[in-house]
Amino acid sequence: MRNIALKLMYVGTAYHGWQIQKNAVSVEETLEKCLSYVVGHPVKCTGAGRTDAGVHALAYIANFRTTSTIPCDRLPLAVNTRLPDDIVVTEAVEVSEGFNAISSCVKKEYTYRIYNSRSRNAFLVDRVWFYPYKELDVSIMQRAADCFVGTHDFAAVRSVGTDVKSTVRTVHWFDITRQGKTIECKVCANGFLYNMVRAMVGTVVYAAEGKFPPESVSDILEGRCRTDAGPTAPPGGLYMSRLWYDEPGLNKGAVE
Amino acid sequence: MRNIALKLMYVGTAYHGWQIQKNAVSVEETLEKCLSYVVGHPVKCTGAGRTDAGVHALAYIANFRTTSTIPCDRLPLAVNTRLPDDIVVTEAVEVSEGFNAISSCVKKEYTYRIYNSRSRNAFLVDRVWFYPYKELDVSIMQRAADCFVGTHDFAAVRSVGTDVKSTVRTVHWFDITRQGKTIECKVCANGFLYNMVRAMVGTVVYAAEGKFPPESVSDILEGRCRTDAGPTAPPGGLYMSRLWYDEPGLNKGAVE
Numbered sequence: 001m002r003n004i005a006l007k008l009m010y011v012g013t014a015y016h017g018w019q020i021q022k023n024a025v026s027v028e029e030t031l032e033k034c035l036s037y038v039v040g041h042p043v044k045c046t047g048a049g050r051t052d053a054g055v056h057a058l059a060y061i062a063n064f065r066t067t068s069t070i071p072c073d074r075l076p077l078a079v080n081t082r083l084p085d086d087i088v089v090t091e092a093v094e095v096s097e098g099f100n101a102i103s104s105c106v107k108k109e110y111t112y113r114i115y116n117s118r119s120r121n122a123f124l125v126d127r128v129w130f131y132p133y134k135e136l137d138v139s140i141m142q143r144a145a146d147c148f149v150g151t152h153d154f155a156a157v158r159s160v161g162t163d164v165k166s167t168v169r170t171v172h173w174f175d176i177t178r179q180g181k182t183i184e185c186k187v188c189a190n191g192f193l194y195n196m197v198r199a200m201v202g203t204v205v206y207a208a209e210g211k212f213p214p215e216s217v218s219d220i221l222e223g224r225c226r227t228d229a230g231p232t233a234p235p236g237g238l239y240m241s242r243l244w245y246d247e248p249g250l251n252k253g254a255v256e
Numbered sequence: 257m258r259n260i261a262l263k264l265m266y267v268g269t270a271y272h273g274w275q276i277q278k279n280a281v282s283v284e285e286t287l288e289k290c291l292s293y294v295v296g297h298p299v300k301c302t303g304a305g306r307t308d309a310g311v312h313a314l315a316y317i318a319n320f321r322t323t324s325t326i327p328c329d330r331l332p333l334a335v336n337t338r339l340p341d342d343i344v345v346t347e348a349v350e351v352s353e354g355f356n357a358i359s360s361c362v363k364k365e366y367t368y369r370i371y372n373s374r375s376r377n378a379f380l381v382d383r384v385w386f387y388p389y390k391e392l393d394v395s396i397m398q399r400a401a402d403c404f405v406g407t408h409d410f411a412a413v414r415s416v417g418t419d420v421k422s423t424v425r426t427v428h429w430f431d432i433t434r435q436g437k438t439i440e441c442k443v444c445a446n447g448f449l450y451n452m453v454r455a456m457v458g459t460v461v462y463a464a465e466g467k468f469p470p471e472s473v474s475d476i477l478e479g480r481c482r483t484d485a486g487p488t489a490p491p492g493g494l495y496m497s498r499l500w501y502d503e504p505g506l507n508k509g510a511v512e
Binding site: 009010011056080086087088120123127 | 265266312332336341342343344346375376377378379381383
């Protein structure tokens with residue numbers, strides 16, 4: 001069987017996240033239906049991560065196995081013709097037999113967008129966290145964000161809901177920049193806990209609101225108590241943005 | 257009666273254009289309903305132009321008369337609370353008695369966006385003209401665009417459907433730039449005929465496709481025959497982007 005990795009982009013607004021579930025439309029289910037039709041047999045995809053309801057992907061990797069001989073360069077168009085407009089396959093690459101979009105992933109990056117303006121922007125509905133209350137000081141946010149970088153126990157910034165063996169992860173960077181009214185937070189780690197990025201963003205915004213000193217985020221992390229940290233930021237501002245694999249053909253490692 | 261100008265932004269996808277019509281939801285009707293509720297009497301708005309179904313506005317001006325004493329700085333929030341998310345009032349300004357959003361408008365600018373990439377972009381559905389067929393040469397498009405600048409009879413690039421006394425207009429600029437995959441066409445004129453910008457964009461794209469030499473657009477204009485020019489580009493790529501008024505309070509003349 002061939003093992004094929006698909007590079008995807010999707011607007012998550014209409015979906016209950018990536019993963020298949022009962023009584024709700026998921027990106028995975030939508031994609032598998034189209035793929036099954038195109039390759040002529042039932043398809044099961046493995047996705048790079050379980051994005052939540054309303055969360056988007058600028059870049060996402062899913063792999064599936066197939067007996068079809070359809071060339072990889074023809075697969076995107078064939079699938080896109082059947083997919084709804086809010087999901088796009090941008091590339092298909094044949095990968096090694098053992099490749100798995102989630103377990104082969106070396107690190108991934110999420111981007112979180114805050115629209116910090118008194119006025120709403122009609123074009124950014126469900127695509128940013130609209131934050132009109134005050135002008136957020138990015139330098140304070142960055143000082144708080146710096147506390148997350150490195151290897152830590154991230155229990156304080158994860159929601160309960162999934163079983164994991166360990167809550168220790170390594171955050172490679174958490175960079176916060178402002179361009180006009182948009183604040184962009186880029187977080188890269190070797191793995192993420194449930195709602196981790198959204199809780200990290202909620203926490204740095206709390207620091208900018210003066211709820212606690214930015215440097216105290218280190219103590220909050222050490223305390224391992226979810227209620228000490230900031231709230232979970234809304235899903236519409238979150239985008240899976242880059243993925244890294246040790247796999248030839250996947251853009252020399254970084255997919256974006 | 258106070259005369260109030262509202263600055264708006266809207267995503268046109270869900271609307272049959274600005275103007276009220278039977279059996280279809282318009283931006284005007286949606287806005288007037290909310291305004292009427294807020295000021296406590298029926299409201300009739302005058303808009304800066306009749307944008308078509310699916311056309312957007314980054315900046316738009318509408319004025320209305322009211323007996324209400326509500327302060328202008330409180331009006332946007334009061335109206336936005338009742339408006340759907342795809343229409344936003346960004347500012348309200350009290351204007352002179354004779355001000356009229358359409359007849360007082362000195363010039364306006366539309367921006368047209370083409371997404372020129374082999375792959376669709378899920379985030380830009382209904383917000384650009386997705387053009388995957390070939391890489392468009394912006395320098396050829398600009399040579400064609402230059403033929404439109406100045407005072408001309410624009411009968412060759414208007415759709416029939418509205419009665420106008422004259423088809424002569426003055427185009428102040430028609431600038432085409434590329435940033436990555438997005439081509440942006442900015443057209444400013446003292447007034448626009450029905451579908452004029454979309455036909456102008458369709459014509460410069462035709463020139464880039466080699467359908468006719470870019471300089472021949474001058475002859476096409478002179479010929480006054482719609483079928484000689486290029487097709488009408490789709491509505492989703494079009495945005496009303498800037499407006500100029502000789503009116504104190506409206507951002508020193510340019511509204512954007």
